[in-house]
Amino acid sequence: MNRSRLGLADADSEVRLLSRVIETLSAGLDLDEVVQGVAALITDTTHTDICFVHLLESSGQRLQLRGATPPFDQQVRRIGLSVGEGVAGWVAAHGEPVVITDNKLDDPRYRYIPELRGQDFTSMASVPIVTRPGQLVGVLNVHTRDRREFTTADVELLGSVAGLMAGAIENARLHRHIAEREEAMERFAEQIVQLQETERRRLAGEIHDGISQRIVSLSFHLSAAADAVQTNPALAAQQIAAAQDLASATLEETRLAVAGLRPPVLDDLGLAASLESLARSIPEPSVAVDTVAIQLPEHVETAIYRIAQEALQNVMKHAEAGRSLLRLRTTRHAVVLEVSDDGKGCDAAYATEKAGPVGYGLSGMQQRAELLGARLTVDSAPGRGTRLRLTVPLTPTR
Numbered sequence: 001m002n003r004s005r006l007g008l009a010d011a012d013s014e015v016r017l018l019s020r021v022i023e024t025l026s027a028g029l030d031l032d033e034v035v036q037g038v039a040a041l042i043t044d045t046t047h048t049d050i051c052f053v054h055l056l057e058s059s060g061q062r063l064q065l066r067g068a069t070p071p072f073d074q075q076v077r078r079i080g081l082s083v084g085e086g087v088a089g090w091v092a093a094h095g096e097p098v099v100i101t102d103n104k105l106d107d108p109r110y111r112y113i114p115e116l117r118g119q120d121f122t123s124m125a126s127v128p129i130v131t132r133p134g135q136l137v138g139v140l141n142v143h144t145r146d147r148r149e150f151t152t153a154d155v156e157l158l159g160s161v162a163g164l165m166a167g168a169i170e171n172a173r174l175h176r177h178i179a180e181r182e183e184a185m186e187r188f189a190e191q192i193v194q195l196q197e198t199e200r201r202r203l204a205g206e207i208h209d210g211i212s213q214r215i216v217s218l219s220f221h222l223s224a225a226a227d228a229v230q231t232n233p234a235l236a237a238q239q240i241a242a243a244q245d246l247a248s249a250t251l252e253e254t255r256l257a258v259a260g261l262r263p264p265v266l267d268d269l270g271l272a273a274s275l276e277s278l279a280r281s282i283p284e285p286s287v288a289v290d291t292v293a294i295q296l297p298e299h300v301e302t303a304i305y306r307i308a309q310e311a312l313q314n315v316m317k318h319a320e321a322g323r324s325l326l327r328l329r330t331t332r333h334a335v336v337l338e339v340s341d342d343g344k345g346c347d348a349a350y351a352t353e354k355a356g357p358v359g360y361g362l363s364g365m366q367q368r369a370e371l372l373g374a375r376l377t378v379d380s381a382p383g384r385g386t387r388l389r390l391t392v393p394l395t396p397t398r
């Protein structure tokens with residue numbers, strides 16, 4: 001047996017190794033299991049002592065140790081390297097394998113990481129993990145205690161294993177990405193249902209407490225008028241006048257309840273002017289307005305309007321501010337709404353936490369923002385005022 005070739009004597013053994021790798025890779029879609037499994041298999045079949053798998057993070061700037069044979073499996077996810085740093089970083093940056101037979105401390109590419117106990121190992125080989133289309137996903141390292149010459153054929157074999165892994169890693173990542181999206185979609189659907197529920201409850205409350213009460217009194221006044229119309233026309237007239245007042249109040253109330261769904265002012269004036277009129281309706285503090293005219297999809301306008309409305313309510317209720325500013329502007333990629341005040345401020349994290357039930361207040365704003373794929377941030381500290389910012393991407397992320 002030729003010890004210099006990873007202990008693999010012939011093509012048959014290579015085929016056996018590769019087919020075991022394929023088996024491990026196709027066993028599951030869990031990224032960590034796949035990586036751990038292959039690392040174990042490599043040391044097992046190539047007569048090396050340890051194997052490390054460093055995967056490239058999504059930023060493309062850093063590697064993270066994601067697979068290692070015992071005892072180094074304890075270090076998984078704890079060791080990070082910048083691309084370019086250490087041998088693995090060099091391999092990631094250059095896309096070429098590296099073999100160091102001995103004296104690795106003298107190699108300028110080598111970086112000593114105490115947790116990985118480099119002093120216990122003499123020789124190493126490091127190959128890039130690259131997918132078919134040439135995308136780097138990580139770096140595979142093997143180390144041996146005893147001095148070992150890694151031949152070109154050895155490195156090629158490791159490269160083949162790495163190539164097989166690359167596809168599986170990509171698949172596992174894709175799979176997780178899809179699972180995460182699915183979860184997000186589920187949360188999203190739940191939120192829509194909750195928002196609708198809240199809206200429905202509000203409407204039901206307004207119909208029950210306001211509108212139907214008024215219709216009951218209305219019908220009471222009309223009965224009284226009907227009873228009095230022969231005997232006491234003056235009283236009848238009085239009752240009819242009261243009924244008329246009630247009818248118009250009910251109409252107004254109905255209009256307001258429906259306006260709760262989509263503020264009619266948006267259709268009449270457009271978003272910018274609606275925000276201005278909203279700001280003017282706040283009695284205290286005075287709200288300065290700085291807006292641009294912009295046309296957005298109806299549901300986006302409604303959400304921005306509602307968020308501005310709640311933000312201004314909060315300024316009025318909580319801020320004790322002298323001045324407030326409402327801004328609507330566009331950047332290249334987004335529409336940005338800002339409501340700021342110079343009031344007493346609050347602990348933003350605390351405020352978000354104690355935010356009321358779903359559908360109202362800050363949590364309601366947050367939900368509306370999420371439904372648009374927008375970002376809502378509250379920037380505040382006691383004594384330093386509050387700034388709420390909503391960033392709605394112009395090309396929707398969902």
Ligand SMILES: Nc1ncnc2c1ncn2[C@@H]1O[C@H](COP(=O)(O)OP(=O)(O)O)[C@@H](O)[C@H]1O
Pocket residue numbers: 314315317318319320341343344345346351352354355356360361362363385386
């Ligand atoms: N502009 C602001 N200035 C100071 N405190 C604020 C401001 N906006 C929100 N808060 C704080 O955040 C909390 C949560 O707000 P919110 O979710 O709208 O609930 P609510 O207005 O019903 O109290 C408020 O109770 C208040 O303490």
Ligand SMILES: [Mg+2]
Pocket residue numbers: 310313314361362
């Ligand atoms: Mg509030």
